[in-house]
Every structure is written in C-alpha cells, then in structure tokens.
Amino acid sequence: MTRTLGVGIIGCGNISQSYLTQAPRFRGIEIRACADLNQDAARQRAEEFGVRAETVDGLLGSSDIDIILNLTIPAAHFEVSRQSLDAGKHVYSEKPFVLDVAQGQELARMAKARGLRVGSAPDTFLGGSHQFARHLVDQGIVGNIVGGTCHVMSHGMEHWHPNPDFFFKPGGGPILDLGPYYITNLVQLIGPVKRVAAISSTPTPERIITSEPRSGEKITVETPTTIHAVLEFASGAVVTLGASWDVWKNGHAPMELYGDKGTLLVPDPNFFAGNVSHSEKNGDFVAGPVDWDHPFGIANRDLPDGRKVADYRTAGLADMAIGIVENRENRCGLDVALHVIDVMTSILRSGEAGSFITLETTCNRPAALGPDAARALLLDAG
Helix, strand or coil: CCCCEEEEEECCCHHHHHHHHHHHHECCEEEEEEECCCHHHHHHHHHHHCCEEECHHHHHCCCCCCEEEECCCHHHHHHHHHHHHHCCCEEEECCCCCCCHHHHHHHHHHHHHHCCCEEECCCHHHCHHHHHHHHHHHCCCCCCEEEEEEEEECCCCCCCCCCCHHHHCCCCHHHHHHHHHHHHHHHHHHCCEEEEEEEEECCCCEEECCCCCCCCCEEECCCCCEEEEEEEECCCCEEEEEEECCCCCCCCCCEEEEECCEEEEECCCCCCCCCEEEEECCCCCEEECCCCCCHHHCCCEECCCCCEECCCCCHHHHHHHHHHHHCCCCCCEHHHHHHHHHHHHHHHHHHHHCCCEECCCCCCCCCCCCHHHHHCCECCCC
C-alpha cells in the first residue's frame, strides 16, 4: 500500500476550495492543515473542510506535513516555495510556479541539494480527453505533427472574480494565467519548444470591476492582455497561439494539430474532458474517444447552471506524492513546468522586443497517463 504524505496548504483563496474538495478522491495524499496571511481565511477553510488552521510558520514547522501546496498569488509563489524547501518540505505549486527562469532554476538547485521535489499545476493535461489525444499522437494516427493552432480568448476576469486585480498585474495576463494549460498540453503532445516570436498589446489600460463585492472599482492594467505568438518546436512543428482578454466572442477551436496523415481536434486544455476528434488525410472527422475507459474523463462535478464536468484537480499532486514514495519522476514535474515558464516569458519578451527568442531550457515529454495508470491514482476508481 502506498504511504500517504501529509499536505499543508499555504493560500486559502478561491482555488483552495477545489483542492480541498478533490483531494480525498486520491491515493498518496492527505490535506491536514492550511495557512494564510489572513488567519480568518485559514480558519474558515479549516472549519469548512475539517483540517486544522495554522500560521505559515507553524505549518512550515509541522512534522506531519511532507508537501506544501502553494496556492498563493503568482507574485508570491517563488518566495513561499523557497521557504518551504528551506523547511525541508516538498512543494507543489499552482501555476505559474515562478515568474522567470532564474527563479525556477534557483528552486531546482535548492530541491536537488535537499533531495526534495518541486511540482506544478496544471494537471488538466492528465484528463481523459487529453490523454486520448496523446494516445492518438503516440500511435501515429495523424502522423508526424507539423503544425497547429490554439486560442484562448475571453473578456477577462473582472466580470466574475471577487478580487481580479492580480490577473492584470505582472505575473498575470492571459499568457501567464491561462497559457500554462495550453502550452503544457502542447509540450505533452508534441515535445519541447525551440524558439518563439510574438506581438502583444494592451488595448484597455484600465478595467472596471463588475463583480461583487467591489463592483465599480478600477484596475490599472500592467501586463499585455492580447498576445499573438508563433512557437517553433524542437520537432519542427510550428504552432500559432492567440491569447486575449479583449475578445467578447470568437469561433476558434481551442486547439488543432495538423499531422502529415490527418488533423487532430483537441478540447479546451483548461478542463479535464471534452470532445476529441480526428481525420485521416482529407476524410471526415471521427469523434472519440471510443473504448477509451479513462477515469479522468468522467463528469463528477455539478456546475451552477446544471451541467456536469470532469474535475480531477490534485491528480498532479497525487502523482507527485506517489512518485516520491516510488522514486519515479512525476508528470507535473519541475523540468516541464520550468520549460513552460521559459516559453511564456519568452513570448512576453518577444512581444516587447519584436524579435525571435530562442529558449534557454528544454524537457522531455511527461509520461503518458493511460486509463490503468489513472485508476491507480484514485482511492475508488469506480
């Protein structure tokens, strides 16, 4: 039986609720405590989910905590992760786990010196649909991937998030906030990126919050909100990426990959499941998955509008915990996360400089997570 590692959360905002809700589904982890600079927020989450509330220092010093789950705002991710490694804890961070390559390399050095792990969201690429897309690519169904497009476009977060300021500050924006989902999925499907080029803009320098409780307040935008980029992969594939929070509606597919034997349509990487389809050369699109019994594609959460979605957040955290015990690499590992940071920050730098930028880092594709391997992460795969 896999040893269970104790998890302590630092950062008790909106996203902590998702982790606390989903974690009990998984083997290898148990969330035991939470902390926040706002101790009222920590106490509220602790009471809601039956864990104990701690101060940040108290959590870092707790003997029953093996992994710190870093759910602070992006600007604080590096410092909290650094403190956690200093305290002898493994770290799993929300994305982006750092804001530049140098910070990621520093965490990598610290982790290696201490024999610790650093992992990072997103883990949505482990979802049933995205792993089916991976299966089709690995089986050569659409041939060698030569190109593609992906788009993530909306009109921002100020319409629904109670405190949307950080989305429009350095560390936010559509590339660093939503780009990890798309770029990580591209890396797991195609491999590492070689160089990038981009054009960026900030069409609306000031945003007005329309969500409660701060409706009417203004936010000064300090990061680009529309970015169009071209990614050249080490494999030779060329993919265009459109990311914007200045679009009310669009008709783009989330992700299309073009192979020399056909085309693959991949659903939104922000979610664990969705419709996958592919064509062989000029034939009709064939819907899938068919006979792909992947547990992370099963709808398990009700939305307020009555729809059901597949939500297996913490899969990456559980995979890391089990990987620590089994002494194997975790799929949401530091090398992949750091390469994605390199891609995203290079896109932003290219948008400023107007030139191609060659990546500093590379990585291997994370191991695929087939249906059996996914079931092995769950306490109850039924």
